[in-house]
Amino acid sequence: MDNFSFYNPTRIVFGKGSIANLPTQLATDQSILMLYGGGSIKKNFIYNDVKAALAGYRVIEFGGVPSNPEYEVCMQAADVVLREKIGFILAVGGGSVIDAAKFIAAVARNPQVEAWDIVSKKAPLRGALPIGVVLTLAATGSEMNNISVISRKSTQEKYAFSSDALYPQFSILDPQTTYTLPVEQIRNGLVDAFIHAGEQYMTFPNRNPLVDRQAEAIFSTLIEIAQDALRTPADYDARAAYMWCATQALNGHLRCGAPQDWATHRIGHELTALYGLAHAESLAPIWISLLRYKLEDKMEKLAQYGRRLWNLKMPDPRALAGQAIDRTEAFFNSIGMPTHLREFGVDAEAAAREIEHRFTERNVVWGENQDITPEVSAEIVRQAV
Amino acid sequence: MDNFSFYNPTRIVFGKGSIANLPTQLATDQSILMLYGGGSIKKNFIYNDVKAALAGYRVIEFGGVPSNPEYEVCMQAADVVLREKIGFILAVGGGSVIDAAKFIAAVARNPQVEAWDIVSKKAPLRGALPIGVVLTLAATGSEMNNISVISRKSTQEKYAFSSDALYPQFSILDPQTTYTLPVEQIRNGLVDAFIHAGEQYMTFPNRNPLVDRQAEAIFSTLIEIAQDALRTPADYDARAAYMWCATQALNGHLRCGAPQDWATHRIGHELTALYGLAHAESLAPIWISLLRYKLEDKMEKLAQYGRRLWNLKMPDPRALAGQAIDRTEAFFNSIGMPTHLREFGVDAEAAAREIEHRFTERNVVWGENQDITPEVSAEIVRQAV
Numbered sequence: 001m002d003n004f005s006f007y008n009p010t011r012i013v014f015g016k017g018s019i020a021n022l023p024t025q026l027a028t029d030q031s032i033l034m035l036y037g038g039g040s041i042k043k044n045f046i047y048n049d050v051k052a053a054l055a056g057y058r059v060i061e062f063g064g065v066p067s068n069p070e071y072e073v074c075m076q077a078a079d080v081v082l083r084e085k086i087g088f089i090l091a092v093g094g095g096s097v098i099d100a101a102k103f104i105a106a107v108a109r110n111p112q113v114e115a116w117d118i119v120s121k122k123a124p125l126r127g128a129l130p131i132g133v134v135l136t137l138a139a140t141g142s143e144m145n146n147i148s149v150i151s152r153k154s155t156q157e158k159y160a161f162s163s164d165a166l167y168p169q170f171s172i173l174d175p176q177t178t179y180t181l182p183v184e185q186i187r188n189g190l191v192d193a194f195i196h197a198g199e200q201y202m203t204f205p206n207r208n209p210l211v212d213r214q215a216e217a218i219f220s221t222l223i224e225i226a227q228d229a230l231r232t233p234a235d236y237d238a239r240a241a242y243m244w245c246a247t248q249a250l251n252g253h254l255r256c257g258a259p260q261d262w263a264t265h266r267i268g269h270e271l272t273a274l275y276g277l278a279h280a281e282s283l284a285p286i287w288i289s290l291l292r293y294k295l296e297d298k299m300e301k302l303a304q305y306g307r308r309l310w311n312l313k314m315p316d317p318r319a320l321a322g323q324a325i326d327r328t329e330a331f332f333n334s335i336g337m338p339t340h341l342r343e344f345g346v347d348a349e350a351a352a353r354e355i356e357h358r359f360t361e362r363n364v365v366w367g368e369n370q371d372i373t374p375e376v377s378a379e380i381v382r383q384a385v
Numbered sequence: 386m387d388n389f390s391f392y393n394p395t396r397i398v399f400g401k402g403s404i405a406n407l408p409t410q411l412a413t414d415q416s417i418l419m420l421y422g423g424g425s426i427k428k429n430f431i432y433n434d435v436k437a438a439l440a441g442y443r444v445i446e447f448g449g450v451p452s453n454p455e456y457e458v459c460m461q462a463a464d465v466v467l468r469e470k471i472g473f474i475l476a477v478g479g480g481s482v483i484d485a486a487k488f489i490a491a492v493a494r495n496p497q498v499e500a501w502d503i504v505s506k507k508a509p510l511r512g513a514l515p516i517g518v519v520l521t522l523a524a525t526g527s528e529m530n531n532i533s534v535i536s537r538k539s540t541q542e543k544y545a546f547s548s549d550a551l552y553p554q555f556s557i558l559d560p561q562t563t564y565t566l567p568v569e570q571i572r573n574g575l576v577d578a579f580i581h582a583g584e585q586y587m588t589f590p591n592r593n594p595l596v597d598r599q600a601e602a603i604f605s606t607l608i609e610i611a612q613d614a615l616r617t618p619a620d621y622d623a624r625a626a627y628m629w630c631a632t633q634a635l636n637g638h639l640r641c642g643a644p645q646d647w648a649t650h651r652i653g654h655e656l657t658a659l660y661g662l663a664h665a666e667s668l669a670p671i672w673i674s675l676l677r678y679k680l681e682d683k684m685e686k687l688a689q690y691g692r693r694l695w696n697l698k699m700p701d702p703r704a705l706a707g708q709a710i711d712r713t714e715a716f717f718n719s720i721g722m723p724t725h726l727r728e729f730g731v732d733a734e735a736a737a738r739e740i741e742h743r744f745t746e747r748n749v750v751w752g753e754n755q756d757i758t759p760e761v762s763a764e765i766v767r768q769a770v
Contacts, residue, residue: 001625003400008393014642015388207622210606217598224594236593240386244595244641256629257399349531 001043001208001257008252010144011170014244016235016236018174019046019134022053022090025170026132030087035077037065037093039218041136044180046101050092050134060084065093067311068272069100071152073114078107079171081129089131093166093280094227095246096150097139098133102148102166105129108311109165118151118161126162137181138243139189139280141196141250143171151273160265175239175249187229188280189246194222194250194332195264195283202291203259203368205300212304215254218245219309227336263366267377270355275346283330288339290385291325293376297369341384348385386593386642390701393637395553399629403559404431404519407475410555411517415472416443420462420486422450422478426521429565435477435519444614445469449480453657453664454485456537458695460500464494467516474516476553479570480525480534480664483518487533487551490514501715503546504535510548518556522566522626524574524583524665526635528556536658543658558632569613571627572721573665577604579607580668581715584646585639586674588753590685593642597689600639601628604694611720613663636708649675649750652762655740659730669717673724674769676710678761682754726769735769737763 021084026032030256034053034376051059062077067080067178080086081104091101094196105128107115117123133143140347146166151158178186201215222245245380267290268282298322306324314320329339340349356378359365366372398406408609411417417439426432447462465471466489476486490513492500502508518528527533531551536543563571586600607630613623633639652675653667676683684706691697691709699705714724726733741763744750751757757765 001400001622001629005399006397010392012391012641014387014390018388020674078629085528207626208610210602210633212607213602214599214633217595217602221595221598237386240642241594244386248595256397257625298453359663371616 001205001321001341002259004255006252006256007146007164008167009023010167010251012144012173012247013170014173016176019049019053020173021048022134022172024137025072027174028057031060031085033086033089033104034059034061035065035089035091035093035097036061037067037097037102037343040065041092042178044177046092046134046177046353060086060124063237065097065100066230067096068151068158068276069096069103069149070307071119071150072154074100074150074276075107076127077104078115081108088222090134092134092136094137094141098135098140098142099145099148099150100166101131101133102128102142102273103142103150104379105131106148106163107165112320116152119152119159120157125165128163128165130169131166133168134177134178135171135173135243137185137189138178139185139192139238140317141193141247143168144223144247144251147250149269151180156273159233160269170281173243178239178243179233181233183230183336184278186242188240188278190222190226191332191337192280193242193246193249193316193336194219195280195287197254197259198287200254200258202298202301202305203261204297205304206259210256211254211256211258214336216305217266218249218254219305221245223309224333226261229334243376259368261366263372263380266364266366267355267381270358271341271346271351274351274354275344275365277344277346280337281344284337285339285341285342285384286380288325288329288332290380291328293380293383294367295321295325341381345384346380352381386591387644389635389640391641393548393552393657395552395636395727397529397558397632397692398555398663399558400470401559401561403432403594404438405555407435407557409517410557410707411442411473411765413442416445416463416470418466418474418489419444419446419469420450420474420476420478420482420489421448422448422452422482424448424603425565426477429562431477431519431562439475446460450482450485453487453536453543453661454480454534456501456535459485459492459535459591464502466657466751467492469534471514473566475512476516477519477521478521479522480527483520483527483553484535484649485526486516486518486536487513487519489552490516491533491548493673496556501537504537504544505542510550513548513550514550515547515554519559520556520628521562522570522574522632523563523568524577526578526632528553528558528637530569534654541658543654545758558613558628560621560628563624565619565620568615569663569722573663574631575611575627575720576608576717576722577616577665578627578634578709579604580649580665581634581674582639583672585643587686587690588644588646588762589682589687591644593643596606596639596643597639601690601693602688603634606630608694608716610753611716614722617674626654643673644753646751646760647751647766649755651749651751652740653767656736657727659736659739659750660729662731665722669722670724670726670729670769671712671765673710673717675765677707678765678768679752680706680710726766733767737766740766
C-alpha cells in the first residue's frame, strides 16, 4: 500500500426532493450565476425547482454549455461573472456543466494567468469562486472532485486539470433528475463510472485489500443494477445506486494507496477531441483493447476481478484474466455500449496515427508503469478497430 | 435507499514517515496544545518525531489523558488552553485522546454553556478550536469524524456527542505507529472497526447495494488481514489495511442512505462506565447477543452477509443467519476476543438490572426500529452472560 493523502470537503445532499434544500447551502447575499446546458432541464421539473428554491436571490442565468465544455463558451460566461459581480456559480447539469463551472470559477479569480494555460499548462491557481452543483446526469464524478476537463474546438484539444480550490462546496443529488434522460446517457454514465473505478483498480497488486474491495463494490453494484437503471427510468433505488456509484468512483477514495493507470482516459480524450465521441463511448473500446494488450502486466488484478466479480473458476490466471475481459466487454455490449471504434464510424488506423503523432509531439507516456509510449497508445487504438 | 447528507472535510495524510509532514498542515503562528495519553508515545519513535516536526512552534504538552477520556482531566486541559492562549490542539494518540481533544476544543470556544451539558445534553456549539491528529491506535475512527465520547467517573456516565465543528482539520496516519502496541489493543481495534461497520449494516434491507458492499468490503478486509495484523506487528501492509478499515468504518460513508442500529454501542457505553471494560470488549459480547436476539428482524441482512462473507450456502435464511452469527463469534474468538460477559468478570444479571434501570430513567429506546426498550436491552445483556 502506497503513501497517500486524501481530502474532499464537498457536502453531499442526496435524495428525493433535495433541490428544495438549496437555500440551506447558500449565503443569502450572493449574486449567483446559474449555469446549465442545452436546456433539457426546462423539459422536466429541474429548472422550475431550482428557480423556486432560488427565489429571493439575485440570479443570472447562463445556458448553452455544450457537452465536452468548450473553452470559448466558458470564456463568455467568465465575462458575465466579472460584469455582473457574481459571487457564486451554481452548476445545474452533468459533468460538462460542472467542469465548465470549475474552469469559469478559476478564470474569475486568476487574472494573473492566461486562461487557457490553466487547462493546457496546469497553471497554479490562487483560488477560485465558490461553486455548487445540482446534478442532473450521473457519470463523471465531477460533483465530488476537484477535476475539470475542458475542450477547445479550434485546436481539437481536450485536457484535464485539477486544484483543491475546485471542490464544489456542495452537490445536490436527486436521482429523480435522471428519470427523463435518454437511455444512451444512462448507458454512458454506467460505463463511465465502471471505467473510472477500473482505471484505479486494473493495475498491479500492491496489498491494498480494502481499496481493492471498495472498487469491486462499485463494479458489482453497477453490474447488479445496470439493467434496472436502463429499462425502468422511475426505478428510484436503481437510479440512486447508479448515481452514488458514479460519485464514489471518482471522489478520491479508490486512489488511496493505489497505483493508477488513466491511459484509457488520455487516449479517449483525444478521440473525443478528434471525432466528437461522447466520453464513455471513447473509453469503452479503448479500455477493452488496452486490457487485452496489457494482459500480462495486469494479469493478477484481472484474475482477482474475474474470480470475485464474474465467479470465474479456471485455475490458469492467464485464461482467467482473458475471460474476465470478455465478460466485461459482454457486459458493456449488454447495456448497449459498443466496444469497437468502427461502430462509431472511427477509422482506427487514422486515429492511431494521429494520436501517436500528438503524444510524440507532447513527449508523453501513460499507464501505471509509465510504459504506454505513443507507439503503444497507437497500437491500442489500432486493436480497438 | 433513504435520503442523506454527507460531509467530511478532514484531510488524511497516510503512510510511512508521514509525521514529518506535520508542519505542512499547521499555520506557523499558532500556540499548540500537544495532547497525549499515558506516555506510551515516549517508548517508541512517536513522541520524538512529533516534537522534531514541531520544532519552531510554541508547544505546550498535556499528557495523561486516560482511556475512556475523563471529564475532569479534559477540564484541566481546557484550563491550560485558556491560560496559554492555545490556538490549535494536536491529539497524539488513539480514540480517547482524539475524543478528549474534541471536547476540550468545544469547551474552549463555548463559554456560554455548562461544559458537561455539551456531552450530556448535546448543547449546540458555536464552533470549536481547530484540532489535528497524529493517530497511534486505529479503532474508533475518531480521526475522521465529528464524534466524541466522554466519560465521567463521579457519575459513572459515558456519552457520545457530535458537531460539524469537531472534524479534525487533518489526521496523520502512519501504520508504523501501531507496531509497538500490545496485542490486545490491535484485537480491540479490529473488533471495534468490525462492529462499527456492523451497526450500520446489520439492520433491514433498503435497496442500498453500494453502501452494503462498502460495509462488506470492510468486513472481508478485516477477516482477511486480522491474523497477520495480530501476529506480525511489522507487517506494514496488514497494519495499513487495518488502520484504513478502522477510519473508513466510521467516517460517515456507511450510513449514507442506510438505516442504523447503534444499540450495541449504547449498551456497551454503560458497561464501560460501570465496569471499566475497554470499548471493544463491551461491544463484542453485546453485539453477538443482540444479533441472536434480533435474528428475525435482521434475518435478510444476516443471510446476505453470511452468503457473501462466509460463503454459506444453506437454503433456509433463518439457519443461514444463525450460522453467520456463529461464524462472526468464532472470528472474534479466533483473534482472542471473548464474547461472554463472564469472561470479563461481569455479572450479566446485575448489569442487566442496572442498565434497564438507567435506560428507563432516561426514557430511551434504541435500534433501527426503535424497539430496543430498556427491558429488551436488559434481556440482551442477560443473554450475553
